[in-house]
Each structure stands twice: as C-alpha cells, then as structure tokens.
Amino acid sequence: MIKSIFKLIWKRKRRSTLMIVEMFISFLLLFALFAMVLKNTRSYLEPTGFDYENVWVVNMNIWGAGLSDEQNELIIDQLRRNILSMPDVLSLSNTSGNLPYSQSTYSTTMHYNDLKISTNRVQSDDAFAEVLGIKLKQGRWYNKTDEGNKEIPIVINQKLKEAMFGDENAIGEIVHSGVYKVVGVVEQFKLKGEYSEEPNNFFSRFEPNHFDRIFLLKVKPDAGIAFEEQLIQTASNIAKDWTIKVEPLSNYRKDAFQRTWIPILLFGGVCIFLILNIILGLLGILWYNINNRIPEIGLRQSVGASAGKIYQQFIGEMLVLTTLGFIPGILIAVQFPLLHAFEIEDEIYLLAILCSVFIIYMLVFISSFIPSIQAVKIQPAIALHEE
Amino acid sequence: MITLKNLEKVYQTDEIETVALSNINLEIAKGEFLSIMGPSGCGKSTLLNMIGLLDKPTNGMVEIEKNIIDGWRDKRLAQFRNQKLGFIFQSFHLINDLQVVDNVELPLLYRKGISGKERRKRALEAIEKVGLSTRAKHYPAQLSGGQKQRVAIARAIIGQPDIILADEPTGNLDSKMGNDIMEILEKLNKQEKATIIMVTHDERLANKTNRIIHLFDGKQVN
Numbered sequence: 001m002i003k004s005i006f007k008l009i010w011k012r013k014r015r016s017t018l019m020i021v022e023m024f025i026s027f028l029l030l031f032a033l034f035a036m037v038l039k040n041t042r043s044y045l046e047p048t049g050f051d052y053e054n055v056w057v058v059n060m061n062i063w064g065a066g067l068s069d070e071q072n073e074l075i076i077d078q079l080r081r082n083i084l085s086m087p088d089v090l091s092l093s094n095t096s097g098n099l100p101y102s103q104s105t106y107s108t109t110m111h112y113n114d115l116k117i118s119t120n121r122v123q124s125d126d127a128f129a130e131v132l133g134i135k136l137k138q139g140r141w142y143n144k145t146d147e148g149n150k151e152i153p154i155v156i157n158q159k160l161k162e163a164m165f166g167d168e169n170a171i172g173e174i175v176h177s178g179v180y181k182v183v184g185v186v187e188q189f190k191l192k193g194e195y196s197e198e199p200n201n202f203f204s205r206f207e208p209n210h211f212d213r214i215f216l217l218k219v220k221p222d223a224g225i226a227f228e229e230q231l232i233q234t235a236s237n238i239a240k241d242w243t244i245k246v247e248p249l250s251n252y253r254k255d256a257f258q259r260t261w262i263p264i265l266l267f268g269g270v271c272i273f274l275i276l277n278i279i280l281g282l283l284g285i286l287w288y289n290i291n292n293r294i295p296e297i298g299l300r301q302s303v304g305a306s307a308g309k310i311y312q313q314f315i316g317e318m319l320v321l322t323t324l325g326f327i328p329g330i331l332i333a334v335q336f337p338l339l340h341a342f343e344i345e346d347e348i349y350l351l352a353i354l355c356s357v358f359i360i361y362m363l364v365f366i367s368s369f370i371p372s373i374q375a376v377k378i379q380p381a382i383a384l385h386e387e
Numbered sequence: 388m389i390t391l392k393n394l395e396k397v398y399q400t401d402e403i404e405t406v407a408l409s410n411i412n413l414e415i416a417k418g419e420f421l422s423i424m425g426p427s428g429c430g431k432s433t434l435l436n437m438i439g440l441l442d443k444p445t446n447g448m449v450e451i452e453k454n455i456i457d458g459w460r461d462k463r464l465a466q467f468r469n470q471k472l473g474f475i476f477q478s479f480h481l482i483n484d485l486q487v488v489d490n491v492e493l494p495l496l497y498r499k500g501i502s503g504k505e506r507r508k509r510a511l512e513a514i515e516k517v518g519l520s521t522r523a524k525h526y527p528a529q530l531s532g533g534q535k536q537r538v539a540i541a542r543a544i545i546g547q548p549d550i551i552l553a554d555e556p557t558g559n560l561d562s563k564m565g566n567d568i569m570e571i572l573e574k575l576n577k578q579e580k581a582t583i584i585m586v587t588h589d590e591r592l593a594n595k596t597n598r599i600i601h602l603f604d605g606k607q608v609n
Contacts, residue, residue: 003503004485004496007486008482011484064477246467276600296480299476299482301441302439302441302474303468303469303542304466304468304469304470304498305465306464306466306497307461307462309465309497379442379443380442381433386477
C-alpha cells in the first residue's frame with residue numbers, strides 16, 4: 001500500500017509539491033508559535049522570587065526640579081518618614097529605577113578571579129527584601145551592620161552564585177576586585193516578571209547618603225483608593241516641586257504581560273489565519289481531488305477495497321505528503337536547539353516540533369477523512385459512472 | 388453457481404419512482420458464458436451491478452456459490468468481490484497515474500498474504516496472457532483503446548476469480564479491437580473455465596456466447 005501511495009505521489013509531482021510546500025510552511029509557522037508560547041508558559045510556571053501583591057510604587061521625578069542633592073535628600077527623608085507613618089503602610093524601600101516589571105535594566109559585568117560575568121544590578125536600601133517578600137536561600141539581606149565596611153554588601157541570586165562560585169560557598173566572598181562582599185543568596189529573582197528568563201542578578205546596598213527615585217511600599221491588603229489619595233496628598237505636600245506618580249506594582253505587571261503577549265497574540269493571529277487558509281485550501285484541494293477520483297474509488301471498491309482501505313489510501317496519501325513537508329521543516333527546526341538560538345531550552349524546541357507535527361497531522365487527518373467518508377458513501381456502481 | 392430470484396431494483400426520488408429491474412429470475416451455471424442484451428436503459432448494467440455486488444437490490448435475492456448475499460457488511464462484500472469477481476468496464480477504468488503493471492496489480496493489493504514480489508510476478512503473467520508484455524511499464528495514456536481494455540482484462544483475471552463481469556467491454560472499441568477482446572474472453576471461458584457474464588449491444592458478439600438474456604424495460608423477456 002505505501003509503495004503504491006509513493007508511486008501515485010511521484011506521478012502527481014506537481015500537485016504533490018504544492019501540498020508539500022504548504023505543509024512545510026504550516027510546520028514552520030506552528031513551530032515558531034509553539035516555541036514562543038511554550039517558552040513563555042514555562043517561564044510563567046517558574047516563580048519570580050518576589051511578591052507583587054499589595055506593593056505600591058511611588059515614582060518621583062527628583063532631578064527635574066533643579067534642587068540640590070542636599071535639598072533632595074531632605075525631601076526624601078521627610079517623605080520616607082511621613083509615608084511610613086501612614087497606617088496602611090507596612091514597610092518602605094527606596095530603590096533604583098529598574099524595579100520589577102519595568103523596562104529599565106542596569107547591566108554590568110562582575111569580575112571574580114578570572115571570570116567576567118554579565119549581570120543585572122539592582123540598588124536598594126535595607127527594606128527591599130521585606131517589601132517584596134524576597135526569601136533568602138543562604139546568608140542574610142544587607143542591613144545597618146554592613147555600614148562602615150570597606151566593601152559594598154551585595155545579595156546575589158542562585159544563578160549568579162553558580163556562575164561565579166559553582167558549588168562553593170559564596171557567603172563572605174569578596175568580589176569585583178574588592179568592591180563587593182556577598183552577604184546573601186536568593187533562590188530566584190526574575191526582575192522582568194513571570195514571562196522573563198531569570199538573568200544573573202545582584203542587589204547592592206545604597207552607599208550612605210545615596211538615594212534614588214523609587215519608593216516601593218508594602219501596604220495592608222485593604223489599602224485602596226482612599227490610601228492612594230492620601231499618599232498622593234502627602235507626597236505632593238512634601239515634594240511640591242517634584243512630579244510624583246503613584247500606582248500599584250500590579251499595574252507594572254499588567255503592562256509587562258501586555259508587552260509579552262501582544263506580539264505573541266498578533267503573531268499567533270497571523271499564524272492561525274495563515275494556517276486556517278492553508279487548511280481551508282487543503283480541504284478544498286482534497287474535496288476537489290477526491291471528487292475527481294470518485295470513479296477511482298468505485299474501481300478500487302469493485303476490485304475489493306473496503307471503506308477502510310479507501311480511507312487508508314486517501315488519508316495515507318495525505319499523511320505521506322505531510323511527512324515529506326515535515327522533513328525540511330524539521331531539519332530547519334532542529335538547528336535552533338543545536339545553535340542554542342534565542343536562549344530557549346532544547347526541550348522547548350523539541351516540544352514545539354512535536355506539538356506542531358501532532359497538530360498538523362490531526363488537521364490533515366480530519367481534512368482528508370471527511371471527504372473520504374463522503375466519497376465512500378457513494379455506491380460503487382454509481383461511483384464508477386461519475387465523470 | 389449464480390441464482391437470482393425475484394430481483395427488483397427501484398430508484399426512488401422525492402417525486403419519481405423508477406423501476407430499473409423487475410422480477411428477474413436467473414440461474415447461471417459454472418463455466419457459462421452468458422450475454423445480457425437489450426436497448427439502452429433497459430437495466431443491463433444495473434443487473435450486472437447486482438450480480439457484481441456493486442449495488443443492492445430493492446427486493447429479491449442474489450446467491451453466488453451458495454452464499455446468499457443479504458445484509459453483508461462492506462468488509463465482507465469487498466473481500467468477496469476481491470476473491471470471486473473480476474470486472475471489465477466499457478470505459479476501462481484504469482488509473483492514469485499508474486503504470487500498466489501497477490494497474491493490473493491493484494486487486495492483489497487488497498488481498499492478504501501476497502508479497503510485492505508475488506504480486507508483480509502474477510501481474511506480469513496476466514499481462515502476458517492478454518498479449519501486452521511489452522507495454523507493462525507504459526502508462527494508460529500511452530495505450531490504444533484495445534490495449535487499455537486488455538489491461539482491464541488482465542486486472543480482472545489476476546486474482547483468478549470464478550466469475551468475470553464485463554460491462555460492454557467492446558463498447559468503446561472498433562470491430563477489429565472488439566473481436567480481439569472477445570477472443571480473449573472466449574479463451575478465458577474455455578481454457579480457464581471462467582464464468583463470464585457480458586453486457587453487450589452487439590448481437591454478433593452475443594451470438595458467440597453460450598446463452599443470451601434479453602431485457603426490456605427492466606424485465607426479462609425470454
């Protein structure tokens with residue numbers, strides 16, 4: 001049977017090539033879509049390492065008002081005290097602008113022995129871990145006891161720890177030519193949120209008298225609009241010359257989700273539209289093809305083909321064509337894990353290949369099965385006389 | 388070998404009821420060469436389709452080799468057709484995208500336990516019997532009408548069926564080619580002892596068979 005199918009495909013080269021190209025394009029589109037969706041789903045399932053709920057962001061345009069550093073520092077201190085005194089505020093942290101879910105990144109290189117490792121850096125005060133509920137795996141978060149030390153205390157994530165120290169203990173290690181001292185290790189910290197890959201990260205304590213434009217506030221769960229109004233009022237009264245924006249961290253998260261999913265949904269929409277067109281085209285071609293071959297179906301029945309064998313013939317032809325379309329598609333797709341393209345894990349690419357193959361086989365099976373059923377329903381005597 | 392009792396075929400549409408066959412009773416013996424004659428539309432091909440199990444009668448009974456064909460499922464019918472029946476059609480019904488040898492092999496493709504090698508051997512033997520050995524690798528489009536019909540005969544006999552059903556096998560051929568085809572059928576009947584039932588308009592060819600059945604308006608007239 002399979003040999004006979006190959007013979008027919010070979011003889012109908014022109015039509016077969018069109019089908020093979022359609023399958024090839026469908027496979028590549030689905031592969032790209034699945035790779036993106038699976039990568040993001042997998043990222044989503046991995047914890048971020050922090051808690052965004054009941055956290056508010058106070059974003060202050062400090063340097064736009066033209067005040068001196070001393071004036072700004074006074075305002076920051078006053079703001080900190082007043083906000084902390086609000087009954088709904090549980091804790092407050094001053095941090096650099098690259099807060100979770102934001103698009104800001106502070107990339108740098110960490111030196112350790114002969115290693116030079118690219119990493120993200122977040123600067124903050126001592127309350128950062130408390131506000132974001134960051135759990136430490138080893139050591140501690142930096143605090144007042146680190147004041148006066150020559151090295152800046154840092155907390156690193158496990159990924160950076162493994163890159164620098166492997167299985168060795170990191171706590172107490174002096175890195176970056178004596179600039180930093182590792183005081184703690186966190187299990188995970190995905191700065192860009194759920195859908196991002198975890199980069200190498202380290203958190204460094206603000207040097208004395210240093211501050212930055214972000215306050216992160218951990219608030220009580222029932223803090224709502226009244227709190228927001230009170231917060232804005234308090235901040236505006238103290239920092240009259242600054243532009244201050246207040247919003248929950250969940251809004252940043254929502255924006256980050258949109259940044260991730262909108263391109264995927266657009267691409268997915270285009271893919272689905274293209275694949276739908278291909279499937280409709282395929283269905284049309286198969287209807288046409290099978291209708292043209294009704295006398296052949298009658299003949300095959302007359303020489304002893306059961307309905308099952310007819311299905312096998314037509315579905316088999318399509319599955320063989322589909323497989324021939326997959327071969328170049330898979331050859332291209334396997335280059336991605338081999339080249340470690342886009343920093344996506346090999347399993348994601350392999351799973352994307354499997355999902356694409358499965359979906360297309362299913363669609364092709366259905367598209368060829370339906371017209372086959374219709375054709376086989378015709379009595380052989382009538383089928384033989386169809387022209 | 389073949390018994391038809393009170394066979395009736397009615398085509399029913401919403402408005403019209405067309406009686407294609409009515410009260411056909413027929414006994415066909417093993418090894419007989421029978422022709423069915425009658426004007427166009429009298430039900431000759433319908434009768435052949437009933438005998439060939441390609442269509443179901445509205446009423447009556449078809450019995451072939453002591454098997455009463457009633458309520459058989461598709462798979463059993465297909466198997467029976469494959470093993471017992473060989474068909475020859477007026478319009479040849481060859482698959483244009485397959486070579487002659489592949490067309491001839493077709494019935495054996497649906498028979499269990501026959502290897503590809505064995506299929507090929509038997510196909511070449513059948514092609515040789517119809518005198519087309521040199522055309523085995525040709526495609527149908529490269530053959531004349533007479534040659535196409537020979538291929539169809541080879542395909543009908545490859546499975547060594549007991550019964551060959553020929554629906555106007557010479558209808559699309561000139562008289563010379565028609566005679567050639569008739570000779571092959573006669574030879575199959577005499578040498579291979581095949582039971583042949585042939586629908587034809589050609590009285591000259593019908594006279595060469597053992598018996599002629601005449602149909603008129605779906606009824607047997609002799």
